[in-house]
Amino acid sequence: MPQLRLDKILADSGAASRREARLMIKNGLVTVDGEVCREADRKVDTETSRVCVEGKELRAGPRYFVMYKPLGVVTATEDRYERTVLDLLPPELRKLGLVPAGRLDKDTSGLLILTNDGAYLHQVISPRSKVYKTYLAAIDRPLDGTEQARFAGGIVLGDGTTCLPAELDPVDSLHCRVTVCEGKYHQVRRMFAACGRHVETLHRESIGALTLGRLMPGSVRELDRGEEQLVFKAR
Numbered sequence: 058m059p060q061l062r063l064d065k066i067l068a069d070s071g072a073a074s075r076r077e078a079r080l081m082i083k084n085g086l087v088t089v090d091g092e093v094c095r096e097a098d099r100k101v102d103t104e105t106s107r108v109c110v111e112g113k114e115l116r117a118g119p120r121y122f123v124m125y126k127p128l129g130v131v132t133a134t135e136d137r138y139e140r141t142v143l144d145l146l147p148p149e150l151r152k153l154g155l156v157p158a159g160r161l162d163k164d165t166s167g168l169l170i171l172t173n174d175g176a177y178l179h180q181v182i183s184p185r186s187k188v189y190k191t192y193l194a195a196i197d198r199p200l201d202g203t204e205q206a207r208f209a210g211g212i213v214l215g216d217g218t219t220c221l222p223a224e225l226d227p228v229d230s231l232h233c234r235v236t237v238c239e240g241k242y243h244q245v246r247r248m249f250a251a252c253g254r255h256v257e258t259l260h261r262e263s264i265g266a267l268t269l270g271r272l273m274p275g276s277v278r279e280l281d282r283g284e285e286q287l288v289f290k291a292r
């Protein structure tokens with residue numbers, strides 16, 4: 058691994074812009090192998106050295122983030138007309154090459170994973186991985202009591218596609234939780250449409266055992282080491 062300038066290592070990690078990195082280093086906030094280093098141009102090997110900013114170790118390698126996707130932005134890496142989820146990232150995270158693992162419609166809010174780990178992304182979105190996604194849906198008319206069994210048996214969508222078994226848990230007469238383990242286009246909306254219901258609002262609460270926690274709409278949080286594996290665990 059080539060040796061890199063300390064300010065570049067900080068900037069590449071998304072911890073700060075290059076200018077901010079120099080200031081942090083000058084102010085003694087950065088340690089290399091436990092020693093405060095105030096030289097921005099110090100050459101450091103990230104494979105053998107441990108760089109910390111305010112006591113927190115910098116990450117090298119793949120990165121994983123959870124975003125609270127707000128309504129009105131599209132799940133894409135770029136779009137000519139619409140604001141994308143990547144536009145919501147702070148500038149220092151935009152250069153990490155993050156892409157969304159799966160998608161939420163423009164008018165769906167909730168949990169979205171962003172990563173630059175291609176293998177992980179593939180695993181999350183592959184139907185074979187059986188990753189469970191739970192949504193809270195508000196519908197236009199109360200259910201009639203037959204839908205739970207239909208969801209469990211595999212709903213047949215308007216175009217004849219059969220969905221894998223899904224869980225439907227009524228919350229009250231106009232709200233329910235739905236858990237699916239695949240990601241067909243507009244799947245939850247189309248499942249309700251097949252039952253004659255219109256989805257008014259849709260929010261993804263969790264993927265596997267990973268939830269939004271205290272995240273606010275539009276913000277992101279980096280997952281702790283190993284936390285990204287929670288998506289493969291049961292709620």
Ligand code: URA
Nearest residue numbers: 162165243244245246
């Ligand atoms: N199902 C939908 O209909 N929309 C989403 O955004 C996600 C799941």
